[in-house]
Amino acid sequence: MGRPHILALDQGTTSSRALVFDRRGRVRGAAQQEFPQHFPRAGWVEHDPEDLWTSTRRTALAAVAEANLAGADLAAIGLTNQRETTLLWDRRTGRPLAPAIVWQDRRTAARCAELRRRGLEPEFRRRTGLVLDPYFSGTKLAWLLDHVPGARRRAARGELAFGTVDTWLLWRLTGGRVHATDVSNASRTLLLNLATGQWDDELLRLLRIPRAVLPAVRASSGVFGQVESIPALRGVPIAGVAGDQQAALFGQGCFRPGLAKNTYGTGCFLLLHTGRRPVRSRHQLLTTIAWRLGPDGPLEYALEGSVFAGGAVVQWLRDGLGLIEQSADVEALAARVPDAGGVRFVPAFTGLGAPHWDPAARGLVVGLTRGTTAGHLARAALDSIAFQTADLLDAMQADAGLRLRELRVDGGATVNNALMQFQSDLLRVPAVRPRITETTALGAAFLAGLAVGFWRDQAEIARLWRTDRVFRPRANRAAMQALRRDWHRAVERAKGWAP
Secondary structure (H helix, E strand, O other): OOOOEEEEEEEOOOEEEEEEEOOOOOEEEEEEEEOOOEOOOOOOOEEOHHHHHHHHHHHHHHHHHHOOOOHHHEEEEEEEEOOOOEEEEEOOOOOEOOOEEOOOOOOOHHHHHHHHHOOOHHHHHHHHOOOOOOOOHHHHHHHHHHHOOOHHHHHHOOOEEEEOHHHHHHHHHOOOOOOEEEHHHHOOOOOEEOOOOEEOHHHHHHHOOOHHHOOEEEOOEEEEEEOOOOHHHOOOEEEEEEEHHHHHHHHOOOOOOOOEEEEEOOOEEEEEEEEOOOOOOOOOOEEEEEEEEOOOOOEEEEEEEEEOOOHHHHHHHHHOOOOOOOHHHHHHHHOOOOOOOOOEEEOOEOEEOOOOOEOOOOOEEEOOOOOOOHHHHHHHHHHHHHHHHHHHHHHHHHHHOOOOOOEEEEOHHHHOHHHHHHHHHHHOOOEEEEOOOOHHHHHHHHHHHHHOOOOOOHHHHHOOOOEEEEEOOOOOHHHHHHHHHHHHHHHHHHOOOOO
């Protein structure tokens, strides 16, 4: 093939990234750009939609330039994105009608509570695999239709377009020619039927959302359209789209039921591949679509647990408390002490995710003494990431009826060896870090490459996955169990704090 590279666009919560991969899955060019976060009210989190687009465009061009390539050297583009973040724009002008409502935003908590009071949560769970929580896109879209003047009427007339971030970027990349999403992103909206992989009319009725505003739902691997709006990349096919966590699952080579990965980013997201049948959770986990390969391929599913504050804990130590200058400094600060000294930190800044789903929980630090130092607080912050992940894995194994043999890990925090070792000690299974830790972007590249024949099949892709380091359990089991009991006591004290 004359075009030996794939460009992956990874649009995240705090930055946009672009990476160029060769046929062996190696990074040949990369670029990243942070963009502002907006917090107009307590519990509200917004992005400027133009920031999402301009940062994506700039990093795409910068990564291709760093690789010393041109558009003609790209076989395809893969796109992956922060999920659940919700946008609404004018189809004719392409202008957003409001700021993007970010997945962390809690403004629709009251609407979710109202739907629960009406006894509708079981129906939403049955049809979507999700809980009624402000995290997801459906109530965000309903809020925009209710609060932007004239929006509901215009949406019903087909004048407006809704999308998660993938849909917004597809629209901009193709010059407004493509209004589509993939099944993995659509499954996070509270509007998609898990069984059919299509929009559900009953859910649309319950949330009063007109079908005319919705994008087409497509497979995760397949040609969506071509780049029209970036002259240097014009004509390159966009051939793979997936939400960031599903893309990471694919990038980690978790193609078989029973394989799981955890991504340590702003939040932490643990996904277990369950195959071609959706596993219904009894422990407050989410059932989600992992991907569909090609328009005729079967839907494949995963169980997911979400930790709202993972790397965000370290960012708070840096930006909120000023204990460290850079996020990377947290490992050295935590290493000053042998353990957390009895301190437990529950980082429920915006509530607790799975398996608790308590939007009223708030952050809590307990166990402070006069001997507590900044090192103890840093250690407790890192420990909290591992504790939350362990809670998710326990619930996941109970739901799926299996014992995990290993956990594949990726994301920025996996460079912290002490955290990875503590994680393995808590889980009592190996934590396996791959050589290529850019698994979210890599998964998007794999999905795009499969669609255009850049890689033959999943077997070829699986051979590209290589281990960097395996962290095996070595701490005393009883000691780890005691630590977890203390952690659970602290979690109970954090619940229900906010009105």
